[in-house]
Amino acid sequence: MCICVNCYFVDRCVTYHAVETQHQERHLTDSPDFDPQEPSINVNIRTKEDYIEMEWDVVGCHSFLRETGKWASLRPGEPIPT
Numbered sequence: 001m002c003i004c005v006n007c008y009f010v011d012r013c014v015t016y017h018a019v020e021t022q023h024q025e026r027h028l029t030d031s032p033d034f035d036p037q038e039p040s041i042n043v044n045i046r047t048k049e050d051y052i053e054m055e056w057d058v059v060g061c062h063s064f065l066r067e068t069g070k071w072a073s074l075r076p077g078e079p080i081p082t
Contacts, residue, residue, distance in 0.1 A: 001057060001081075001082050002016075002019065002056075002057040002058050002059075002081060003057075003058055003059060003060070003061065003064055004016045004019070004058050004061075004071070005070070005071035005072070005080055005081060006066055006067060006068050006069065006070060006071070007061070007064050007065060007066065007067065007070060008065040008066070008067040008070060009034045009036065009063060009065060010028065010070050010071050010074070011028040011029055011070075011074055012029060012032050012033055012034040013032055013034050013036055014032045014033075014034065014035050014036070015035075015036050015039040015041070015058060015061070016028070016032070016058065017029070017032040019041070019056045019057075019058060022054065022056045023055075023056065023081070025081070028071075028074055028075075034063075036061050036062070036063035036064075037061070037062040037063045038060075038061065038062040038063075039058050039060070039061040039062075039063075040058065040059050040060035040061065041056055041057065041058050041059070042056075042057050042059050043055070043056050043057075044057070
């Protein structure tokens with residue numbers, strides 16, 4: 001699971017914006033202005049019958065500042081990305 005969903009900076013983060021792009025998801029912001037220090041991203045690749053599925057998750061970041069439920073507070077009622 002992406003640690004970004006519980007990060008204070010999720011709605012301003014350049015890296016999370018890139019992850020949203022990779023997942024073809026709606027952005028929390030169109031103009032992220034926070035460039036995190038040393039984010040680590042895991043990319044899981046799964047082969048399906050007729051396509052390849054890629055899942056991107058930020059699993060580490062020196063700028064991570066825990067705010068439990070931050071993503072959910074920005075998108076109330078929507079399923080939390082996993």
